[in-house]
Amino acid sequence: MPAFKTLDDLNHIAGKRVLVRVDLNVPVSEGRVTDATRIERVASTIRELSDKGAKVILLAHFGRPKGQPVGDMSLSLIASAVEDVLDRAVFFATDCIGAPAEDAIARMNNGDILLLENTRFHKGEEKNEADFTAALARNGDIYVNDAFSAAHRAHASTEGLAHHLPAYAGRTMQAELEALEKGLGNPSRPVVAIVGGAKVSTKIDLLMNLVKKVDALVIGGGMANTFLAAQGIDVGKSLCEHDLADTARKIMAEAEGAGCSIILPVDGVVAREFKAGAANETVAIDVIPSDAMVLDVGPRSVEKVNDWITKAQTLVWNGPLGAFEIEPFDAATVSAARHAAERTRSGQLVSVAGGGDTVSALHHAGVAEDFTYISTAGGAFLEWMEGKELPGVAVLSK
Ligand SMILES: Nc1ncnc2c1ncn2[C@@H]1O[C@H](COP(=O)(O)OP(=O)(O)O)[C@@H](O)[C@H]1O
Numbered sequence: 178m179p180a181f182k183t184l185d186d187l188n189h190i191a192g193k194r195v196l197v198r199v200d201l202n203v204p205v206s207e208g209r210v211t212d213a214t215r216i217e218r219v220a221s222t223i224r225e226l227s228d229k230g231a232k233v234i235l236l237a238h239f240g241r242p243k244g245q246p247v248g249d250m251s252l253s254l255i256a257s258a259v260e261d262v263l264d265r266a267v268f269f270a271t272d273c274i275g276a277p278a279e280d281a282i283a284r285m286n287n288g289d290i291l292l293l294e295n296t297r298f299h300k301g302e303e304k305n306e307a308d309f310t311a312a313l314a315r316n317g318d319i320y321v322n323d324a325f326s327a328a329h330r331a332h333a334s335t336e337g338l339a340h341h342l343p344a345y346a347g348r349t350m351q352a353e354l355e356a357l358e359k360g361l362g363n364p365s366r367p368v369v370a371i372v373g374g375a376k377v378s379t380k381i382d383l384l385m386n387l388v389k390k391v392d393a394l395v396i397g398g399g400m401a402n403t404f405l406a407a408q409g410i411d412v413g414k415s416l417c418e419h420d421l422a423d424t425a426r427k428i429m430a431e432a433e434g435a436g437c438s439i440i441l442p443v444d445g446v447v448a449r450e451f452k453a454g455a456a457n458e459t460v461a462i463d464v465i466p467s468d469a470m471v472l473d474v475g476p477r478s479v480e481k482v483n484d485w486i487t488k489a490q491t492l493v494w495n496g497p498l499g500a501f502e503i504e505p506f507d508a509a510t511v512s513a514a515r516h517a518a519e520r521t522r523s524g525q526l527v528s529v530a531g532g533g534d535t536v537s538a539l540h541h542a543g544v545a546e547d548f549t550y551i552s553t554a555g556g557a558f559l560e561w562m563e564g565k566e567l568p569g570v571a572v573l574s575k
């Protein structure tokens with residue numbers, strides 16, 4: 178892992194203006210933040226800087242306003258949720274550059290916290306424009322990036338600023354990078370990856386990268402059907418990307434060349450309707466009824482997955498094993514999640530998971546707190562699993 182400066186390297190910052198890039202892109206319904214996890218994750222960085230007497234100036238985006246002010250994408254809607262999480266006053270400036278930002282900063286006392294308006298209200302943000310980045314940089318002495326979940330964007334506030342100001346990783350960024358390093362960078366072996374979810378098409382690069390890095394790759398969820406069909410198995414009415422049969426075969430060949438075991442389901446739970454409580458049966462994978470669809474991997478498959486989790490020292494997980502939102506098709510995901518959690522609790526497994534649905538599934542199984550690390554990132558976590566360099570991370574390297 179490249180080396181980074183962290184908050185441990187920041188001393189004597191009382192009175193310094195610290196621009197902190199955070200990810201406040203949180204779900205909101207009827208004006209209320211419905212999941213404050215991302216705010217909670219950046220709270221420790223904000224508190225630490227404020228306690229050291231810095232003037233803490235928060236930079237963030239919210240939604241995709243495409244370079245112009247849009248009322249319901251104003252960060253003023255999020256400011257009170259940030260105050261609630263921090264239990265401290267948070268001031269707000271109606272623009273992230275120019276007079277509104279400068280005036281608000283001029284009024285700050287040491288330790289104060291100020292949230293600037295959505296950086297994406299300016300076209301220069303996503304274009305990483307020099308003039309816009311310079312305008313942001315004028316408001317700070319130091320730059321801290323604590324937004325791993327936006328680090329796959331090479332924007333002014335996620336990448337550009339690090340070229341203008343001394344740059345540091347915040348506590349969440351640091352924790353995320355350390356966990357990811359344990360997951361795939363320099364992991365204890367054997368390393369097992371579980372990749373599930375709906376489709377192969379969204380995860381081709383990820384699968385190609387993983388087979389080169391892990392000892393075993395468990396493929397579950399709807400995407401397993403594409404791999405099974407590529408081996409000549411009739412998957413009935415299951416979700417399946419038949420046009421990706423060649424891709425699936427290529428991934429399996431790559432795995433064989435790299436010494437990575439591919440673990441596919443040997444049985445499935447099938448139903449005729451995609452709804453909770455639908456009549457279902459468990460069948461061997463080579464006798465799927467032609468009018469049925471596989472909605473979960475079966476008990477014999479789960480046993481195999483759990484055996485691999487038992488053998489593993491490291492587990493990386495993205496994508497559920499079945500349609501976990503509708504019972505009883507959550508059974509395999511819940512069983513594997515609980516087994517991984519138990520191994521993690523007893524200190525025998527490092528478990529790292531990410532992806533919106535994956536995190537929901539782990540919460541559903543009641544074990545999200547037990548995993549070694551759960552990423553709050555969706556896109557950035559996937560790009561990391563694909564082995565891509567994240568611009569916001571690369572620029573922080575010492
Ligand atoms: N066998 C299956 N058939 C249809 N959909 C499935 C199946 N298994 C999993 N899914 C669906 O995959 C979706 C999650 O996949 P994905 O979006 O790739 O996960 P993540 O957000 O964690 O990356 C869920 O909505 C789930 O219902």
Ligand SMILES: O=C(OP(=O)(O)O)[C@H](O)COP(=O)(O)O
Nearest residue numbers: 200202326327330554555556557
């Ligand atoms: O919520 C985010 O992405 P994610 O849902 O993929 O984790 C990040 O804030 C990045 O937002 P963007 O995808 O609009 O650049």
